[in-house]
Amino acid sequence: MTQVTRGRLLIACPDQKGIVAAVAKFLFDLDANIAASDQYSTNVEGGTLFMRIEFDMANLPDRENELCDKFALVAEQYQMKWQYAPASRRKRMAIFVSKETHCLQELLWEWQSGQLHTDVAMVISNHDDARSLVEPLGVPFHHVPVTKDDKAAAESAQLALLGQDIDVIVLARYMQILSPAFLEHYPYKMINIHHSFLPAFIGRNPYQRAYDRGVKLIGATAHYVTAELDEGPIIEQEVHRVNHHYDAHALRITGRQVERAALARAVKWHLDDKVIVHENKTIVFA
Template sequence: MNHLSDREWMAYRTKNKDRGRMLIACPDQPGIVAAVSQFLFSQGANIVQSDQYTTDPETGNFFMRVEFDVVDLEERIEELRRRFATVANDFGMDWSIIEAKRRKRMAIFVSKEDHCLLELLWQWKSGQLHADIAMVISNHTDLQELVEPFQIPFYHVPVSKERKEQAEAEQLALTSGKVDVIVLARYMQILSPRFLQDYPQQIINIHHSFLPAFVGAKPYEQAYKRGVKLIGATAHYVTEELDAGPIIEQDVQRVTHQHDAEDLKQLGRQIERTVLARAVGWHLQDKVLVYQNKTIVFP
C-alpha cells in the first residue's frame, strides 16, 4: 500500500530508520529539559529537533516534542522506554517514544462529497502524508469507484436513525486494532460518545467557518446574505461537544459580493481540503499535542 517510487521509499526509510520521537506533557518545573536531554545523550541519541511550550513557567504545564537519531532504534526502543520510565516518573510525565518510520494506520470516513477524500489520497500517493490508509468507510456507495484505483479497501456501512448503533458497531469492528486515526472527510454523521471513547484525540473533523459564525442550517446561504468578505474552514479533534473540540488548523479565503451561495460552497470546499490535509499531516507526524480544549502545534 505504498505508492512512493522505490527510490523515494528507500530515501524515506533511510532518512527515518533510526529517527525517534519523544512526546512529553507534565507540570512545569526546573530541570525537565536537562533531564530529558541528559537521558537522550546518555543513550547515545542525537537531538535533531526539539520544541517545547509552557503555559506558565511558574505553575503551568509543560509540553515537549523531541526528534532524535539513535543507532538501531528498532532494536533498542523497548529498552529506551524502560529506562526513560524512571525519568518520567520523577516529573509526573505523560509520555511516549515513537519510531518515526512506523506510519500510523488511518481510516477515512466519507459520505458523498469527494473533495477532502481526494486531497488526502493525492497527498498520500505523492508521499506527503506519512500514513498507511487502512480503509475508507462510507454510509453511501457514491465514492467507491473513486477509491478503487488506489487499491484501498472500501466498506459501505449504511447509517440510518434505526440502525445507527449497529452501524457504529460495524465500523468499530472494521477499525478495531487496525486503525490509529480516523479522519472525517466530510462524513455527515455525528459519532456517539461511545464511539469517541475508543479514539480519544484520534478523530479529526473538518467544517466550514465564518466570521461571524452562523448558527443553524444553510450556513453558506446565511454568509451570502450577510455579505461576508472571508470564508474559512477549521480542522479539529472530535469531542462530545459538537464542533467544539480542540482546533488544529484554520484558514480563510477572500470572497466578494459577486460570489453567490453556490460559489461560496465551492470555494469553501477548496479551503476545507487544504486545511484538513494540513491538520492530518501534522497529526501523523505527532506534531499536535492537546491540552484541555486547545492544541499545541509544533509544525
C-alpha cells in the same frame, strides 16, 4: 524515506527547573542525537511545559523497550504525560466520507505523492459514490448505509470494519454525527473538517448561513472530534476572501479549496506527531 533510527517524544508536565537538561541528558546517555526540539511553557512558574523531541539512535527498533523503560523513570520524576512514537512506523488511517469527495481526494493525493506518512487502511462511507475513486488505488472501500432509525447498527458495522489496528480516523466531510460511545474508542484520534471558521456557524449548513450573514471571508476548521459537536480542540484553520458575487453555492465551491488545505495540514501534523492536546486546545509544533 524516514529512517528507522528516528524516534519522537511528546511530553507535557508541570514546568520546573531542569526538565530540558534531564531529557537531553537522558538521550545523550543513550547515545542518541537530538535532531529537532520544540518546547513551550504556558508559564515558567506553575505552568505546563510541552516538549517535542526528534532524535536519532542507532538500532532504535531493537532498543524501544529499553528506551521506554528508562524514560518512564525520568517521566515519573517530573510527573510527565508522555508518548513515544517511532518515526518510521506509519499510522494506520481510516477515512470516513459522505457524498462530497474533495477532501477525500486531497488526502488520497497527498498520500500517493508521499506527503502523508500513513497507511490508508480503508475508506468508509454512508454512500457508494466514492468507491470508484478509492478501489483503483488498492484501498478497501466499505459502504455502510446509515439510517435515522438505526444509527447504532451502522456504528457497530463501522467498528467491526475498523478492528483494533486503526490509529487515526479522518472525517473527510462525513455528514453523520457519531455517538459518544463511538468516539470513546478514538480519543483525540479522530479529525474532522468543519466547513466554517469555528466557532462561527457551528452545526448544519454553514455556507448558507455564511451567505445569509454576509461575511467577507469564508473559513474551514480542522479539529479533533469530541462529544460536543464542533467544540473539539482546533488543529488548523484557513480562510479565503469572498464578496457579494458569491451566492451560497459559490461559497460552497470556493470553500472546498479552504477545507482541503486546512484538513491536509492538520492530518499531516497529526501523523508527524506534531500536535499535543491540552485543555481543549492544541499546541502545534509545526
